[in-house]
Amino acid sequence: MKILKLILAPIWKLWLALWFAIIFLILFPLFYWALRTKKFALVYVLKRLWGKAGAYISFLFPVVRYQTKKYKLPQPCVIVANHTSYLDILFSPFYIDHTAVYMGKYELLKIPLFKYFFVYLDIPVNRKSVTAAHKAFTDCGKKLDEGLSVVIFPEGTIGDSGKLRPFKNGAFKLAIEKQVPIVPVVNLNNWWFLQNGGFFKSNGRPGIPDIFVGDVIETKGLTLENINELKEKVFNFTQQHLKNYHDK
Numbered sequence: 001m002k003i004l005k006l007i008l009a010p011i012w013k014l015w016l017a018l019w020f021a022i023i024f025l026i027l028f029p030l031f032y033w034a035l036r037t038k039k040f041a042l043v044y045v046l047k048r049l050w051g052k053a054g055a056y057i058s059f060l061f062p063v064v065r066y067q068t069k070k071y072k073l074p075q076p077c078v079i080v081a082n083h084t085s086y087l088d089i090l091f092s093p094f095y096i097d098h099t100a101v102y103m104g105k106y107e108l109l110k111i112p113l114f115k116y117f118f119v120y121l122d123i124p125v126n127r128k129s130v131t132a133a134h135k136a137f138t139d140c141g142k143k144l145d146e147g148l149s150v151v152i153f154p155e156g157t158i159g160d161s162g163k164l165r166p167f168k169n170g171a172f173k174l175a176i177e178k179q180v181p182i183v184p185v186v187n188l189n190n191w192w193f194l195q196n197g198g199f200f201k202s203n204g205r206p207g208i209p210d211i212f213v214g215d216v217i218e219t220k221g222l223t224l225e226n227i228n229e230l231k232e233k234v235f236n237f238t239q240q241h242l243k244n245y246h247d248k
Contacts, residue, residue, distance in 0.1 A: 009204035010182035012058070016194070016204075020054040020090070028113055040099045040148065043121060048093035052068045055090065059206030060193060064095045067214045073097055073183055074216055076149045078175040081185035081240050083153035084162045084216055086195045087209060092151060095185065095213050098150040103140060106132070137170050144178045154231075162191045162246075164239055172231045175219045184214035184234045185243045212241050 024031075027046050034042040055062060073079070075098050077117060089102065102117075106126040109115045118124045123143070125136035140150045152169040152174075175182050188210040195202035216238055222230065 009202075012206065012239065013194070013204040014200060016054070016058040016060075019057045020050070023050050023053050023057075024113070032116060035116055038120075040121060043117075044093065044096075044099040046195050050092045051090045054198055060087070060209060061207075062094050062211055064211045064213060067212070073149070074181045076147050076178075077183050077216070078144070078178075078179045079149060079151045079183045079185060080154055080171050080234055081151070082164055082242070083092075083155050083158050084187045085158065085190040085196065087190040087194045088153070089151075091187075091190065091211060092185075094107045095211060096149070096151070098149065098156040099172070100151050101140070101143045102151045104134060105152075115204055121222045124230065125148075133170070137174055139176055141178055142181055144174070150174070154234075158196045159191075160197070161195070162189070162242070164235070164242060167231050167235050169227055169231060172227050172234070176222045176224060176226060176230065179220050179222075181219060182217040182230070184197070184217065186212040186238050188212055188242065188245045212245075214241075 011200035027050055031043060031046055034046065044094050051220065059204070073096060079092070079096060079100060081092070089104075090164070092100070092102075102119065102122045103125055104122060106124045109118050123136050123139045140152070143150055152171040154171045155165040156168050157165070159165050172182070190209050190211075193204055193205055193207050193209055195204070219230070
């Protein structure tokens with residue numbers, strides 16, 4: 001069984017990468033035009049089409065569940081999600097129903113064509129530089145002022161085998177400063193299907209990823225003194241739902 005997994009996982013990963021690349025290249029002229037002309041709503045419609053087509057062709061069928069009932073996300077808001085896999089980003093348009101901006105690592109600017117998302121819309125962050133990180137969050141604040149929501153992974157990096165890392169303050173400070181709500185999202189098992197940590201050694205397979213969207217957390221009336229309290233609330237929410245899911 002282990003040998004079969006070692007053979008099939010890389011084949012499936014190549015299939016996934018190939019189709020995401022093909023669909024992206026087909027859509028790129030539209031992406032580029034929409035980015036250059038600042039038609040950001042269209043950019044997000046195209047991202048949703050790209051994500052869904054790539055997922056379904058790769059036999060990935062994400063299921064999105066809500067804490068109480070399905071709702072329209074407030075706009076603008078800060079969407080805070082745990083980071084377990086690159087699929088966390090690809091699947092986010094399945095539950096984000098309006099234009100959202102992503103904070104991503106600075107290295108993504110080096111990827112040909114893909115870098116244009118970060119040139120015109122999304123926000124690169126170099127976490128090794130305090131000055132650069134501060135500027136990235138300032139830019140996020142400007143996007144919120146423009147009515148665009150922001151997606152932030154507060155762990156700052158992909159966790160190991162789905163394990164939750166400590167949250168950084170940035171997302172919570174931003175939400176409080178701008179007095180916008182937080183939408184907590186728990187990626188329950190994306191890493192089972194595409195795992196970070198080596199092309200031949202890590203997980204890679206089709207299936208049904210499970211994503212849990214929590215109720216909106218309001219920040220109106222909160223001050224910077226409430227950052228740790230807010231951060232702990234979202235962290236505990238995420239940790240508890242991961243535990244409930246994996247203890248089944």
